[in-house]
Amino acid sequence: MSADTPLHHVCDCQKICLIGDFGVGKTSLINRFVDRQFSDQYLSTVGVKISRKLIEVEKAGTPTVFQLLIWDIEGSTKFKTIAPTYLQGAKGAIVVADVTRPETLEHLAEHIERFTNLNPQGVFVIALNKSDLIDPEQLDVLLKASQNYPLSVLSIYSTSAKTGIHVDQLFQTLAKHL
């Protein structure tokens, strides 16, 4: 590559972010998807950590392999929101809420809006995480109530990083639409 080549990096990498309130299980979902591991111990994330995962999806009938650059971003709190530079240039995001904490569900729309302002073409999947901690009946009610999201939300999954349920589908669905 010469020094005069235009500034565009050609890469088979796609940046996605995991966003949501603190303690909803973003790091645990990544650990489950990337390393197939889960720990009950809560360790809050500060700053950002990138994980890579090679993924194969079918696009227009053709199997495509590429690398996901998964940004594990510190959870937002009442006093600290996500830094815009973390989100810049991401193609999509997994927006995570904890089904046992109603306020994290209420904040889903704010996270989607903040991401969309920086990446208007961005797509989302929603993870209603820690689904193993509530009754299936109650989960159905939550899933039915979580329908009023913009078209950029591809799908809503009830997930559990602990049991692994719907975790792969969550990443696969997003990857397919990047």
Next chain:
Amino acid sequence: MNFILKHLLELRHIEYFILAKNLTILEVSTGAGRFVESCAELSLAPEIQDLFPELTGSETALQAVLEGQQSSFEIKAITRSPHPGQVLYFDLFVIRASKKDAIEGQLVLFLEDVTKQLELEQSLVQNSNETNLLLSQISASQEYVNQIIFSMADALIVTQRSGKIKTVNPAAQALLECNDSELIGQSIFDVIERLGIESEDSLGSTETLCQTKSGHQIPVEVSCAVLQTQVSDFQGFVYTIRDMTEQKQAELAKQEFLAMISHEIRTPLSAVIGMAELLRNTELAPHQQDLISTIHSSGDALLTILNDILDLSKIEAGKLELNQQSFNLSECIQAVVNLFVPTAREKGIELRFVTAPNLPQIIMGDSARLRQILINLLSNAVKFTATGEVKLSVIPIATTIPQSVELQFAVSDTGIGIPIHRRDRLFQSFSQVDSSITRQYGGTGLGLSLCKQLCEMMGGRIWVESQPDQGSTFYFTLTTPIVAPIALHPEPSVPLQIDSQMGQRHPLRILLAEDHAINKKWC
């Protein structure tokens, strides 16, 4: 980069990369390698994104810096794990070299190790987040408990040990017609009558009245439990109060209905039986005697059922009282056995009463109710036995209560028996072994339920042992005081025959006050 600047950066532990416009690496500081992604190799990386994947997707922002549209670009607190269990945090920021620099127009990427600050921040965030999660869990569980209390149909009141009201739910406010501010601080004894809590053992449920704000008295059932929490060392009581108005009305309606049955059905039925008895004592042809006997026995059967229903209702309402009178036990039992002699003889089965030598002669109790139990059991035994025998035996069992004896009665037969899976239902009201029993042998299924209730009222119990097709033995016990033998008037062993001619032989003037036309005729 000039020597002084390099030295300054080294002192501050800041490393750098100098990048060409296309982001290829032109120069790198000596210690910069520790910040790159662990899988990347510094010497082989043609472009900066291969070493710092965090810059992937930031090309537009870097272009803006390069063109001077944006002064800098930064990503703070990037995390690396150079070794398991080890964490490195660093800030990355990119600026464009100025005209005064020898590297004008190139991008300079600085990397500053912020591990110490971030470890401190991580510890603070961890504590803060854990506290918030805990608070969130506490709020959720408090909301859950509050929801239960506030949506309860029954009234709930929490008081201090003194009875001073501390918490009320909406149902309590509705019942007492007061809002919470009117009730909190007031004594519960002012709103609910007769709530005597002498000791913690006396807690339980009780029926009483509560006083509403408008001055009404409402029948309520109050349950009380001790409340003791570790938090703030609170000690008190929790009361659940159920409005019993509807239940009381239903109970009253049931009692009125039973009283009506007692009067409106039993009176004409007694007249039927009485008239049949009078008619039986007149001169009749044999086939007329047969008809009268059928009328009489059917009337008797109907009266027995009616009396059983009324007895059960009385027991249920707690209104059946037992007489406590001394009576001769053997005579009482023999009289019952004698009642079944004709039927047993007719069926060709043997009927025996086996007594024990040490059986007390006189006991204290309700002879009529004992007779009722024995009649029920013997009637069943005779009914369900086609061949063989029916035996009634009674033995005394020593008790720890002085001057008392526990009597164990046994009524055994060689009848059809009861399958094991049907025995549980036997002593329930309206329950027979099999519905086909009702069709073949008749009966309402009330008798054994009544026996059970009566036995329990007399301080005993009832049970059965049985082998299908071989027979059954019904046992029951009762505890009774022993009375010193005295001369008692012997009870008539057979019902007295009504002598319809007695009035003519001994003419007397009798004043009779009777409002029922049929009864007037009978009397």
